[in-house]
Amino acid sequence: MAAITTLSSASFDETVGAAMKPVLVDFWAEWCGPCKMIAPILDELAGEHGESITFAKLNVDDSPDIARRHGVMSIPTLIVFKGGEAATRIVGAKSKAALLEDLAEFL
Amino acid sequence: MSGDAPPEPRQVAIIGSGPAGLTAAIYCARANLTPVVFEGEPSSTSDQPGGQLMLTTDVENYPGFPGGIMGPELMVAFRAQAARFGAEIRTEKVSRVDFTERPFRLWVGEDPGGEPASSAHAVIVSTGAQSLMLGLEAEDRLIGRGLSTCATCDGFFFGGQEIAVVGGGDSAMEEALFLTKFATKVTVIHRRDQLRASKIMQDRAFASDRIEFLWNHIVADVLGTESVEGVRVRHTETGTERTLPLAGLFIAIGHRPNTDLFRGSLAMKSNGYLITEPGSTRTNVPGVFACGDVQDDVYRQAVTAAGSGCMAAIDAERWLEAQHDAKHR
Secondary structure: OOOOEOOOHHHHHHHOOOOOEEEEEEOOOOOOOHHHHHHHHHHHHHHHHHOOOOEEEEEEEHHHHHHHHHOOOOOOEEEEEEEEEEEEEEOOHHHHHHHHHHHHHHH | OOOOOOOOOEEEEEOOOOHHHHHHHHHHHOOOOOOOOEOOOOOOOOOOOOOHHHHOEEEEOOOOOOOEEEEHHHHHHHHHHHHHOEEEEEEOOEEEEEOOOOOEEEEEEEOOOOOOOOOEEEEEOOOOEEEEOOHHHHHHHHHHEEOOHHHHHHHHHHHHOOEEEEOHHHHHHHHHHHHOOOOOEEEEEEEOOOOOHHHHHHHHHHOOOOEEEEEEEEEEEOOOOOOOOOOEEEEOOOOEEEEEEEEEEEOOEEEEEEEEEHHHOOOOOOOEEEEEOOOEEEEOOEEEOOOOHHHHOOOOOOHHHHHHHHHHHHHHHHHHHHHHHHOOO
């Protein structure tokens, strides 16, 4: 159902800061194998839980400034922002079940 | 998802989806053994669908690709080839096995009680190996924050910085060379006074003006609270310690086989590698075969893994035929 929002350096603050719902940002890049592996899982989660969480992704090649600002040094990193503040950080690819567990408090 | 009646046993179940498991799947599928492959679940370690090659970049020694091929690309091709001949590939991780009676049974998931996910007359084990960690308390705190086991995933974040690689094998050299694309200086920390990497990788590493070597040292601790700020290294002979300021540390100190699942079920060496009968892929349990890095602590190459995957498929096929013949004689 709900699609994943593609963020850029220009849209990041507005999207993440102004959101009513928690925003999950997937920091990823084209050259990252584990990122590609979890992409379909995030698509599924966005479809199933898009009402509770806004799912977004940010390409670290295009927006290294945002990645640096949030201390991302490994991808995939998923950060859930609540009211613009980082609330949870998930580093590394995981199974859908493990991600659901990590995201339980936001669902 | 599980139906009411337990499903018919498969001819062959394959656990693991690196070059060994997927080659076994191609051969089994083409022999009409309708294999099911439990490929594992996504992770950022090499314990993931596709195996260790998923964390590499250029594979230059796999025959058939004169210009090299990207590891993940190669594994996508392996998988597509297995699927083309009808192998069923399940993105699940086997969490328990019962090899005490036939058909053998396999469970998946965190809580492996209840009905098995699959049962099979023959099982091919190809769960591979994964990177060893240093075993330091700081690892849990700093992994993904400057401490990494995947240069290809994380090298990008160290542009213009000084970092280190721990290890002296081919993987360590490959990581160090890859990281010179980003970092201004890469220090290779190795516990011996020479490398065990192949000659070609050593030559390349020695030729790089961005790689320095710190011989006879081990990493005693990784420093930093929010992210890696340095490492404390210790001389292996004198015990002298000193601190190197670094922004990142990449670990490439070798591998351990993924055999925890088979403890008590299959015979293994003291180092955890599965034991197979010489010249075959037969384990100590008739009908269970092992191939690839999970039983190979000597060669550990993608091409040897693929070769032994083919052997396992043929061994399994012949074993199943012999069982069938015995029953219908």
